Amino acid sequence: MKAIVVRPPTPGAELKEVPDPSLVSGTVKVRMLENGVCGTDREVAAGRLITARPPPGRDWMVLGHEALGVVEELGEGAVGLREGDLVMPINRRGCGQCVNCRIGRPDHCETGMFRENGITELDGFMSQFLVEQPRYLVRVPENVRDVAILAQPLSDLVKSVDELLHVQSRLHFPCEDGTLECRKALITGTGPIGVLVSMLLRTMGMKVYAANRREPKEVEKAIFSEVGVEYYNSASGYGDLYKAVGGMDVVFDTTGRADVIQQLLPLLRNNAFLAFFGFSSEGSMNLTSLEIQRLIFKGAALVGLANGQKPHFERALWHLASWKTVWPGAVRRLITREVKVDDFEQVRKVLERKEEGEIKIKLLW
Amino acid sequence: MKAIVVRPPTPGAELKEVPDPSLVSGTVKVRMLENGVCGTDREVAAGRLITARPPPGRDWMVLGHEALGVVEELGEGAVGLREGDLVMPINRRGCGQCVNCRIGRPDHCETGMFRENGITELDGFMSQFLVEQPRYLVRVPENVRDVAILAQPLSDLVKSVDELLHVQSRLHFPCEDGTLECRKALITGTGPIGVLVSMLLRTMGMKVYAANRREPKEVEKAIFSEVGVEYYNSASGYGDLYKAVGGMDVVFDTTGRADVIQQLLPLLRNNAFLAFFGFSSEGSMNLTSLEIQRLIFKGAALVGLANGQKPHFERALWHLASWKTVWPGAVRRLITREVKVDDFEQVRKVLERKEEGEIKIKLLW
Amino acid sequence: MKAIVVRPPTPGAELKEVPDPSLVSGTVKVRMLENGVCGTDREVAAGRLITARPPPGRDWMVLGHEALGVVEELGEGAVGLREGDLVMPINRRGCGQCVNCRIGRPDHCETGMFRENGITELDGFMSQFLVEQPRYLVRVPENVRDVAILAQPLSDLVKSVDELLHVQSRLHFPCEDGTLECRKALITGTGPIGVLVSMLLRTMGMKVYAANRREPKEVEKAIFSEVGVEYYNSASGYGDLYKAVGGMDVVFDTTGRADVIQQLLPLLRNNAFLAFFGFSSEGSMNLTSLEIQRLIFKGAALVGLANGQKPHFERALWHLASWKTVWPGAVRRLITREVKVDDFEQVRKVLERKEEGEIKIKLLW
Amino acid sequence: MKAIVVRPPTPGAELKEVPDPSLVSGTVKVRMLENGVCGTDREVAAGRLITARPPPGRDWMVLGHEALGVVEELGEGAVGLREGDLVMPINRRGCGQCVNCRIGRPDHCETGMFRENGITELDGFMSQFLVEQPRYLVRVPENVRDVAILAQPLSDLVKSVDELLHVQSRLHFPCEDGTLECRKALITGTGPIGVLVSMLLRTMGMKVYAANRREPKEVEKAIFSEVGVEYYNSASGYGDLYKAVGGMDVVFDTTGRADVIQQLLPLLRNNAFLAFFGFSSEGSMNLTSLEIQRLIFKGAALVGLANGQKPHFERALWHLASWKTVWPGAVRRLITREVKVDDFEQVRKVLERKEEGEIKIKLLW
Incomplete structure (x- = not known):
C-alpha cells in the first residue's frame, strides 16, 4: 500500500509503497479516507522532534496521527464494529505496566513508556490502510464526517x-x-x-x-x-x-x-x-x-496538559456535532484546505510549513 | 395579556386576560413564542397535583413551566441579554435560606420551601409575556430554536x-x-x-x-x-x-x-x-x-432524581444541537404536534389527555 | 498447627491440627496473636450463612476474618515488612478479572467472584500461623495493639x-x-x-x-x-x-x-x-x-454498603489511635472479653451465641 | 486586659493594657491559656510583612493567630459551646462577598478582601481574653490540650x-x-x-x-x-x-x-x-x-497552597490525637519550649528570632 514515510531524525517525507498490514484475529482493516496535518507532523518530518523514532528494528515509519477511515474488513473475532463504519484511530498506546495505562488512561502514563502513532515507535496513520483492534477505534457518526478529523486535536x-x-x-x-x-x-x-x-x-x-x-x-x-x-x-x-x-x-x-x-x-x-x-x-x-x-x-x-484518550475522542465528536448546528459558519472555516495525497508535491509543501491563514489541512486518499 | 389560567385544586384551564407584568429594574420583558405541555401540566389542570397552589393571596395562577420566548425590552440595569435574544426561563426558585439554594442549586433545596413556576406559588409561563431577571433566563442559540422547548425536560x-x-x-x-x-x-x-x-x-x-x-x-x-x-x-x-x-x-x-x-x-x-x-x-x-x-x-x-437548573438547561441545549446533527430524524420526531393557543378548544383537549403517539406537543403564541 | 475449623453447611466448630502453610517466595509467615469474633463467624459456624463454603476440593476450612499477628519469617523476595512487625490480614481477595478488583478495590467487585477468608473459598485466620503476601497485610502501630482487632469491622x-x-x-x-x-x-x-x-x-x-x-x-x-x-x-x-x-x-x-x-x-x-x-x-x-x-x-x-479494603484498614487504625487519646474510656470498653483459644469450651460458647453486653470478644493464641 | 501589641510597619512588640472586649449577643468570652509563635508573627513584629495592618482607624493591633483558651462566659443566645470548653479560634474571616467565603471557605476567597487575626485588620489572639462567635471557635478535646496549639499550623x-x-x-x-x-x-x-x-x-x-x-x-x-x-x-x-x-x-x-x-x-x-x-x-x-x-x-x-478553615482545624486535632498514641515521643518533641507571657523579656526574644532547634514555642498566660 502507499504511505507517507519519514525517517527521523533525517528530514524529509516521501510517498512510497510499504507492506500491507495483515488482518489478524481480533482486528479490523480500515481504508483511510483522510488525514489531518498538525505542527507535530511537521516537526517529525523536519527531523526536529526529539521523541520521534521509528518502531524498533526499522529506520522508517509512517507519519500521521490524525485520521478518518472506513472499516473494510473484520478479522476473526473482531467485535463492536461493522463493515462500513466510519472510524478514527486513537494515537497513544499505554505502557502496559502502570495502573493508569491499564485502565485505559495512558494520558496519565506513569512510566513514560507509552508509544504514539506516527511519533514514537508506532507507524502513523498516513497510509492507504490501517489494521487495528476495535478498542483503539472510535466510531464516527456519518453526519459529522466532514469535520471529524478535528476530533483528534479536540x-x-x-x-x-x-x-x-x-x-x-x-x-x-x-x-x-x-x-x-x-x-x-x-x-x-x-x-x-x-x-x-x-x-x-x-x-x-x-x-x-x-x-x-x-x-x-x-x-x-x-x-x-x-x-x-x-x-x-x-x-x-x-x-x-x-x-x-x-x-x-x-x-x-x-x-x-x-x-x-x-x-x-x-x-x-x-x-x-x-x-x-x-x-x-x-x-x-x-x-x-x-x-x-x-x-x-x-x-x-x-x-x-496533554493527550486525549478514547472517551475524549467520543466527546470531541459530540462537540463538533453541536457546533455544526450552533456555529455552522465557524465550523466550516476550520478546514482551510484539502489536498489529495497523490498530488504529493502539494503534500510536501503542506508538511514543510504552515500556510498563511491555515487552521486545519486535510490530506485526501 | 392573554394567559392560560388554572385554579387548583379546582379542575379546568381557561384562556383569559390577566394583568401585564411590569418591567421593573433589573428585569427583562419576554414575548412568549411557544410553550411545551407535559404530564405535570395535565395533573395541575386536573386539580390532582398536591403541590399545586397559586401565589399567596390568589385563587388562580398561570399554568406552564416549559417555555421559549424572545427578549422584547430591557428594564433599567438589566445585563447579560439583548433585545431579540431567544431565551427560556428556568422553572424553580430557591428558598433563599439553605446553602444549596444560595449557590444556585435549588434542585438540592434542603428546606423544601422552593417555589416552581406554574406549579407552586409562582405564575407559570403560558402567557403572552413574561418579566424575569436575566439570571433565570437561559440564552437559546437561534439554530436550536425548533426543538429548544425540549431543553426543559431534558x-x-x-x-x-x-x-x-x-x-x-x-x-x-x-x-x-x-x-x-x-x-x-x-x-x-x-x-x-x-x-x-x-x-x-x-x-x-x-x-x-x-x-x-x-x-x-x-x-x-x-x-x-x-x-x-x-x-x-x-x-x-x-x-x-x-x-x-x-x-x-x-x-x-x-x-x-x-x-x-x-x-x-x-x-x-x-x-x-x-x-x-x-x-x-x-x-x-x-x-x-x-x-x-x-x-x-x-x-x-x-x-x-429531579429538577435541572440553569447549567443543566445550557447543557441540554448543547445536547439538542448535537442530536440535530447526528440523529436528525429522531430529533424531528420528538415534536409530535403544534397547536395554536388561539385554538383553545384544541389546547383544552391537549391539556386533558395525552394523545396516542405523543412525545412533545407545543403550544404556539 | 492448631486451627478452629468449620465445615459449612454442617454446624459446629472444632479446634484441630491442620497442615502448616508453607512459606513460598514473596510471602511472609505470621504467628497469630489474637482473633476477633463477629456475628458472621457465628453464622458460618452455625452452618446458616449461604455464602459460606470451603476452598474447592475440601469439606472444611479455617474460620475467622478478624486477626492480629506478628511477622515471624520472611519468604524469599518478600518486601515491605520486617520480622517482628505487627500485622493484620485483609479478608477479601479480588476476582482478578474486573477493573475494580485489579486496582485493589474488590469491595466494588463487579463479577461477584471475589473470595473471603473464613467465609468463601479461603481459609480464615483462626489458626496458629498464617502465610500471606505483604500486599494483603496491614502494618499495625505497636501502640494500637490492644484495640487493633477492631480495625477489621471498622x-x-x-x-x-x-x-x-x-x-x-x-x-x-x-x-x-x-x-x-x-x-x-x-x-x-x-x-x-x-x-x-x-x-x-x-x-x-x-x-x-x-x-x-x-x-x-x-x-x-x-x-x-x-x-x-x-x-x-x-x-x-x-x-x-x-x-x-x-x-x-x-x-x-x-x-x-x-x-x-x-x-x-x-x-x-x-x-x-x-x-x-x-x-x-x-x-x-x-x-x-x-x-x-x-x-x-x-x-x-x-x-x-459493605467491605473495607487495605486503605480503609490503615485509616481504621489511625481512628482507633485517635480515639485512644480522645475517648480512652469508650475505647477500653469496646473489648468486652478475652478468651484463650486453648479453653475451647469457652470458645465454643462464644461462637454459639452473643453474650449479654458483648461488644467485641477476642480469642487469644 | 493585657495583650501583646504591635504597630506595623513600626517594628517592636510590647505587653500592655488594652480595653477588654465586650461580650455581645451571640458571642462567648474566652480566657486565653496559651499562644503559639510562628515565623509570620516574627515578620509582623519586625514590621516586615506587607500584608500586616491594624484594624481601620487604629495604629496598633494585638499580635498572634495561634491560640488555645477556655470558654468563660456565654453571651445571650450563644449556642454550641458551654462554659469550661477548651477552644481554638480560627484566624481568617471571609470577605462576605464571594461564593467561597459565603460557604465557609475563605481559604479560597476570590476577592482577596478577607481579614486575618493578628495580621490583617483584625486583632490577634495574644491577649488575656477573646470575644468571639462560636462559629469561629473549634472545640478541643481535653486530652489533646498539651499539643492542641499545633492544630493551627497543622x-x-x-x-x-x-x-x-x-x-x-x-x-x-x-x-x-x-x-x-x-x-x-x-x-x-x-x-x-x-x-x-x-x-x-x-x-x-x-x-x-x-x-x-x-x-x-x-x-x-x-x-x-x-x-x-x-x-x-x-x-x-x-x-x-x-x-x-x-x-x-x-x-x-x-x-x-x-x-x-x-x-x-x-x-x-x-x-x-x-x-x-x-x-x-x-x-x-x-x-x-x-x-x-x-x-x-x-x-x-x-x-x-495556604490556609486551613474550621473543618481543617477539627481534623488537625484528630491527627494530633492519633499521633499522641502512635508517635508519642515525636509529638512530645514538637513543643520545644514554653515561656510565660509575664516574663516579657523572654517573649521579646522569642518574637525576635527563631531559636536553635526550635519547632514550636508556646506562650503561657
Missing part, C-alpha cells in the same frame, strides 16, 4: 478542560447561578489549538478572550465573532486587557513560550488555573521567590 | 445523569478503554422522559435498552433505531431481557410504579444504580429483609 | 462513610462554616457496628443519635456519653425522635430489618442518605408508589 | 494535603493495593511546617523524604526516625537523592525559595504534584520554554 482539549474543571473543583468554581458564565478565560495563541479551546470554553459558558501578537486575520475575525470570543492584540503586552476586564480565572497558553507565560502571571485572579499546553523552543522566564509567594497568596494552579 | 435529565455519574464514581465506573461502552442501562417507560434519557445515555456511550409493556409504536421504532437503543416489550416481565443480555449497571425508572421497580431489582448488577424518576399513584412493592441484604451484597445505589 | 465502616460522603457531595453537603456539625445522623442498632459507626460519624463532626428498641445498657450509656452520642429508645417507633430533633441527613441502618427501615423513611430530610449495612432474615416492608414519589421529592439516596 | 497542612489529593485524583493516584504506599513525597525544609507535613503524609501512607541543606539536628533525627521519614542533606543538591530513590510523586516546598524550587523540577515524576507553601524573599529561578515543555510531558501540577 480530544486533547476535551481531556484538558476536564482536568481543568476537576482541578478547579478544589474550590466552589461555579457562579452564583450554578453556571460558569462569570468565569473569564484567556487563550494565548490562535492556531488550531487556540481556536478549538476557545470554542470549548465558550461551550462551557465562560467569557473567552483570545490573544495573539498581531491584528486578527479575517478567518479569525469571522470565527471569533460567531462564537462570541473577544480578540485581543497582545503585541504590547496584556496590560490593556487587564485594565479593561480585570484578572482571569483561567489562562490557557498554547504558545509554549516561557516569556509569554511570565507576562501572564499578573493576570491570574485568586484561585486561577494556568494551563501549559503549547510547545516552543524559544524564550525563557525569570521568577523571583516573591513571585512564587504571589502564586501562593493567589492559590494558583499551574498544570501541564 | 435539563432534568442532564442533572439526573450528572448525579448518576457522580454517585457511580464511588467506584471505578469507566470500562477498560476509559469509555462507558461496556455499561448497560435499562430505561422503563417510553414517554418523552424515557426517550430523552435514552438519547442522553447513548450520548454517554452506554448500551441502552428501553422497555414498555407493549409493542413499540412506529415513532418509537424510528427513534430508537436511529439512536441505537434496543426496545424491549416487558409485558411478561424482565426475565427474557435478563436471560438475553444479563444484568444492568443502570436502571432508570420513569414509570414511578413500585410494582415495576420491584421487578427491576433482580436485574441490578453489582454496584448498579437505580434511578427513581417517574411519578405514579398506583402500585406497591413488598421488600423482605433478604432482598435488602441482596442490595447490600450488590452495593446498589437507589437515588431519587 | 475498616468496613471507614469505607462506608467514605462512600456516604462521596455520594453526598452530589450536593453541597458541608454546613455554612465548612464543617459537618449541622448534619444529623441516626444509627439504628447498637451492636459493635452501631457503636463503631457512631464514633466515626462523631469524628466527622455530625450530631449522632443511636437507637435501639430498649433502654441502653450500662456499657452503652458509658460509651455514648463519652463520645457525645444521644441514645434513643425506639421501642415505640421514631415519632418522638422526629418531634424532638426533626429529620435526619443520614440514616445508617445496622439492623438489616426491612420493617425497621420502613419506619425510618419518614425521618429522611431532603437530600438524605440511607445506608443499608446490616443483615437480617426477618421482617419485610411495603412501599407504595406514593412513598417512592416522596423519595424523589426528597432526592434521597439509599445505598448498600 | 490545619493549613490538612487543607493543603486535601487539595493535593483532590488535584491528584485527576488521575488514578492510589497504588495497586488501593493505598498510597507506593507514592513518594519530598519535603523541603524541616521547620515546624516541614515536620508537620511529613507526619501528615506518613499518616496518608506515603514514603516521605525530608530535606534540608545541613546535617539533621538531634530533635529532627529523633522525630523522623520515630515517624519513619528519611532525612536527606541537600547541601549539594538533589542529585544523590534522585539516583538513590528516583523521582517523586509529590514535592512539598516549605522554603519558598525559587532557586530551591528550580532544583526540584527534575525530581518530578510523571503526573507529579509540586506544592508551593513557603515564603522567602531571596532567590530566583530561570525557566526556559523547554523546561515548561517538560512539565507538560510530565503532566505536572504546581499549586500554591
Whole structure:
C-alpha cells in the first residue's frame, strides 16, 4: 500500500509503497479516507522532534496521527464494529505496566513508556490502510464526517478542560447561578489549538478572550465573532486587557513560550488555573521567590496538559456535532484546505510549513 | 395579556386576560413564542397535583413551566441579554435560606420551601409575556430554536445523569478503554422522559435498552433505531431481557410504579444504580429483609432524581444541537404536534389527555 | 498447627491440627496473636450463612476474618515488612478479572467472584500461623495493639462513610462554616457496628443519635456519653425522635430489618442518605408508589454498603489511635472479653451465641 | 486586659493594657491559656510583612493567630459551646462577598478582601481574653490540650494535603493495593511546617523524604526516625537523592525559595504534584520554554497552597490525637519550649528570632 514515510531524525517525507498490514484475529482493516496535518507532523518530518523514532528494528515509519477511515474488513473475532463504519484511530498506546495505562488512561502514563502513532515507535496513520483492534477505534457518526478529523486535536482539549474543571473543583468554581458564565478565560495563541479551546470554553459558558501578537486575520475575525470570543492584540503586552476586564480565572497558553507565560502571571485572579499546553523552543522566564509567594497568596494552579484518550475522542465528536448546528459558519472555516495525497508535491509543501491563514489541512486518499 | 389560567385544586384551564407584568429594574420583558405541555401540566389542570397552589393571596395562577420566548425590552440595569435574544426561563426558585439554594442549586433545596413556576406559588409561563431577571433566563442559540422547548425536560435529565455519574464514581465506573461502552442501562417507560434519557445515555456511550409493556409504536421504532437503543416489550416481565443480555449497571425508572421497580431489582448488577424518576399513584412493592441484604451484597445505589437548573438547561441545549446533527430524524420526531393557543378548544383537549403517539406537543403564541 | 475449623453447611466448630502453610517466595509467615469474633463467624459456624463454603476440593476450612499477628519469617523476595512487625490480614481477595478488583478495590467487585477468608473459598485466620503476601497485610502501630482487632469491622465502616460522603457531595453537603456539625445522623442498632459507626460519624463532626428498641445498657450509656452520642429508645417507633430533633441527613441502618427501615423513611430530610449495612432474615416492608414519589421529592439516596479494603484498614487504625487519646474510656470498653483459644469450651460458647453486653470478644493464641 | 501589641510597619512588640472586649449577643468570652509563635508573627513584629495592618482607624493591633483558651462566659443566645470548653479560634474571616467565603471557605476567597487575626485588620489572639462567635471557635478535646496549639499550623497542612489529593485524583493516584504506599513525597525544609507535613503524609501512607541543606539536628533525627521519614542533606543538591530513590510523586516546598524550587523540577515524576507553601524573599529561578515543555510531558501540577478553615482545624486535632498514641515521643518533641507571657523579656526574644532547634514555642498566660 502507499504511505507517507519519514525517517527521523533525517528530514524529509516521501510517498512510497510499504507492506500491507495483515488482518489478524481480533482486528479490523480500515481504508483511510483522510488525514489531518498538525505542527507535530511537521516537526517529525523536519527531523526536529526529539521523541520521534521509528518502531524498533526499522529506520522508517509512517507519519500521521490524525485520521478518518472506513472499516473494510473484520478479522476473526473482531467485535463492536461493522463493515462500513466510519472510524478514527486513537494515537497513544499505554505502557502496559502502570495502573493508569491499564485502565485505559495512558494520558496519565506513569512510566513514560507509552508509544504514539506516527511519533514514537508506532507507524502513523498516513497510509492507504490501517489494521487495528476495535478498542483503539472510535466510531464516527456519518453526519459529522466532514469535520471529524478535528476530533483528534479536540480530544486533547476535551481531556484538558476536564482536568481543568476537576482541578478547579478544589474550590466552589461555579457562579452564583450554578453556571460558569462569570468565569473569564484567556487563550494565548490562535492556531488550531487556540481556536478549538476557545470554542470549548465558550461551550462551557465562560467569557473567552483570545490573544495573539498581531491584528486578527479575517478567518479569525469571522470565527471569533460567531462564537462570541473577544480578540485581543497582545503585541504590547496584556496590560490593556487587564485594565479593561480585570484578572482571569483561567489562562490557557498554547504558545509554549516561557516569556509569554511570565507576562501572564499578573493576570491570574485568586484561585486561577494556568494551563501549559503549547510547545516552543524559544524564550525563557525569570521568577523571583516573591513571585512564587504571589502564586501562593493567589492559590494558583499551574498544570501541564496533554493527550486525549478514547472517551475524549467520543466527546470531541459530540462537540463538533453541536457546533455544526450552533456555529455552522465557524465550523466550516476550520478546514482551510484539502489536498489529495497523490498530488504529493502539494503534500510536501503542506508538511514543510504552515500556510498563511491555515487552521486545519486535510490530506485526501 | 392573554394567559392560560388554572385554579387548583379546582379542575379546568381557561384562556383569559390577566394583568401585564411590569418591567421593573433589573428585569427583562419576554414575548412568549411557544410553550411545551407535559404530564405535570395535565395533573395541575386536573386539580390532582398536591403541590399545586397559586401565589399567596390568589385563587388562580398561570399554568406552564416549559417555555421559549424572545427578549422584547430591557428594564433599567438589566445585563447579560439583548433585545431579540431567544431565551427560556428556568422553572424553580430557591428558598433563599439553605446553602444549596444560595449557590444556585435549588434542585438540592434542603428546606423544601422552593417555589416552581406554574406549579407552586409562582405564575407559570403560558402567557403572552413574561418579566424575569436575566439570571433565570437561559440564552437559546437561534439554530436550536425548533426543538429548544425540549431543553426543559431534558435539563432534568442532564442533572439526573450528572448525579448518576457522580454517585457511580464511588467506584471505578469507566470500562477498560476509559469509555462507558461496556455499561448497560435499562430505561422503563417510553414517554418523552424515557426517550430523552435514552438519547442522553447513548450520548454517554452506554448500551441502552428501553422497555414498555407493549409493542413499540412506529415513532418509537424510528427513534430508537436511529439512536441505537434496543426496545424491549416487558409485558411478561424482565426475565427474557435478563436471560438475553444479563444484568444492568443502570436502571432508570420513569414509570414511578413500585410494582415495576420491584421487578427491576433482580436485574441490578453489582454496584448498579437505580434511578427513581417517574411519578405514579398506583402500585406497591413488598421488600423482605433478604432482598435488602441482596442490595447490600450488590452495593446498589437507589437515588431519587429531579429538577435541572440553569447549567443543566445550557447543557441540554448543547445536547439538542448535537442530536440535530447526528440523529436528525429522531430529533424531528420528538415534536409530535403544534397547536395554536388561539385554538383553545384544541389546547383544552391537549391539556386533558395525552394523545396516542405523543412525545412533545407545543403550544404556539 | 492448631486451627478452629468449620465445615459449612454442617454446624459446629472444632479446634484441630491442620497442615502448616508453607512459606513460598514473596510471602511472609505470621504467628497469630489474637482473633476477633463477629456475628458472621457465628453464622458460618452455625452452618446458616449461604455464602459460606470451603476452598474447592475440601469439606472444611479455617474460620475467622478478624486477626492480629506478628511477622515471624520472611519468604524469599518478600518486601515491605520486617520480622517482628505487627500485622493484620485483609479478608477479601479480588476476582482478578474486573477493573475494580485489579486496582485493589474488590469491595466494588463487579463479577461477584471475589473470595473471603473464613467465609468463601479461603481459609480464615483462626489458626496458629498464617502465610500471606505483604500486599494483603496491614502494618499495625505497636501502640494500637490492644484495640487493633477492631480495625477489621471498622475498616468496613471507614469505607462506608467514605462512600456516604462521596455520594453526598452530589450536593453541597458541608454546613455554612465548612464543617459537618449541622448534619444529623441516626444509627439504628447498637451492636459493635452501631457503636463503631457512631464514633466515626462523631469524628466527622455530625450530631449522632443511636437507637435501639430498649433502654441502653450500662456499657452503652458509658460509651455514648463519652463520645457525645444521644441514645434513643425506639421501642415505640421514631415519632418522638422526629418531634424532638426533626429529620435526619443520614440514616445508617445496622439492623438489616426491612420493617425497621420502613419506619425510618419518614425521618429522611431532603437530600438524605440511607445506608443499608446490616443483615437480617426477618421482617419485610411495603412501599407504595406514593412513598417512592416522596423519595424523589426528597432526592434521597439509599445505598448498600459493605467491605473495607487495605486503605480503609490503615485509616481504621489511625481512628482507633485517635480515639485512644480522645475517648480512652469508650475505647477500653469496646473489648468486652478475652478468651484463650486453648479453653475451647469457652470458645465454643462464644461462637454459639452473643453474650449479654458483648461488644467485641477476642480469642487469644 | 493585657495583650501583646504591635504597630506595623513600626517594628517592636510590647505587653500592655488594652480595653477588654465586650461580650455581645451571640458571642462567648474566652480566657486565653496559651499562644503559639510562628515565623509570620516574627515578620509582623519586625514590621516586615506587607500584608500586616491594624484594624481601620487604629495604629496598633494585638499580635498572634495561634491560640488555645477556655470558654468563660456565654453571651445571650450563644449556642454550641458551654462554659469550661477548651477552644481554638480560627484566624481568617471571609470577605462576605464571594461564593467561597459565603460557604465557609475563605481559604479560597476570590476577592482577596478577607481579614486575618493578628495580621490583617483584625486583632490577634495574644491577649488575656477573646470575644468571639462560636462559629469561629473549634472545640478541643481535653486530652489533646498539651499539643492542641499545633492544630493551627497543622490545619493549613490538612487543607493543603486535601487539595493535593483532590488535584491528584485527576488521575488514578492510589497504588495497586488501593493505598498510597507506593507514592513518594519530598519535603523541603524541616521547620515546624516541614515536620508537620511529613507526619501528615506518613499518616496518608506515603514514603516521605525530608530535606534540608545541613546535617539533621538531634530533635529532627529523633522525630523522623520515630515517624519513619528519611532525612536527606541537600547541601549539594538533589542529585544523590534522585539516583538513590528516583523521582517523586509529590514535592512539598516549605522554603519558598525559587532557586530551591528550580532544583526540584527534575525530581518530578510523571503526573507529579509540586506544592508551593513557603515564603522567602531571596532567590530566583530561570525557566526556559523547554523546561515548561517538560512539565507538560510530565503532566505536572504546581499549586500554591495556604490556609486551613474550621473543618481543617477539627481534623488537625484528630491527627494530633492519633499521633499522641502512635508517635508519642515525636509529638512530645514538637513543643520545644514554653515561656510565660509575664516574663516579657523572654517573649521579646522569642518574637525576635527563631531559636536553635526550635519547632514550636508556646506562650503561657
